[in-house]
Amino acid sequence: MKNASVAERPGLARAEARLEESLVALFSDRPELCGFTVASDGALLAADIGVYPPPDAEGLKLLCEEIRTALREVVDERPEAAELLAGRTFARSVH
Numbered sequence: 001m002k003n004a005s006v007a008e009r010p011g012l013a014r015a016e017a018r019l020e021e022s023l024v025a026l027f028s029d030r031p032e033l034c035g036f037t038v039a040s041d042g043a044l045l046a047a048d049i050g051v052y053p054p055p056d057a058e059g060l061k062l063l064c065e066e067i068r069t070a071l072r073e074v075v076d077e078r079p080e081a082a083e084l085l086a087g088r089t090f091a092r093s094v095h
Contacts, residue, residue: 015081019074026070027092035091036067044071044085 027033034050046067055063074081 009080011078011080012083015074015078016084018078019081019084022070022074023090026067030063030066033063033067033092035089037089038071038085038087040087044068044075046071048089050091 032051032053032055034052036046036049039045039047046064049060049064049067051060051063054060071085075085
C-alpha cells in the first residue's frame with residue numbers, strides 16, 4: 001500500500017499542524033535548543049540534540065525529557081502524528 005501524502009490525508013495534515021504548534025512552543029521556551037532528530041526505531045527518543053550553550057548533564061536530561069513530553073503529547077492527541085516523526089530532524093529556524 002502506497003503512503004499517502006499529508007495533503008491527501010486530512011488527519012495527517014491536522015497532526016502536522018499540531019506538531020508544528022508544539023515544536024514552535026518548545027523552541028520558543030528553550031532558546032538554547034538548536035535542533036534534534038527523532039529516533040527512527042518507533043520510539044519517541046530525541047537523538048543528535050544540538051544545544052548552545054551546552055547544559056550540564058542534568059540540564060541535558062531535563063531538555064531530553066521536555067522534548068519527549070512534547071512529542072508524546074502530540075502523539076497522544078493525534079496518533080497519526082507518529083508517522084510524521086520517525087527519522088525526522090527538527091531545527092530552529094533562523095531568519
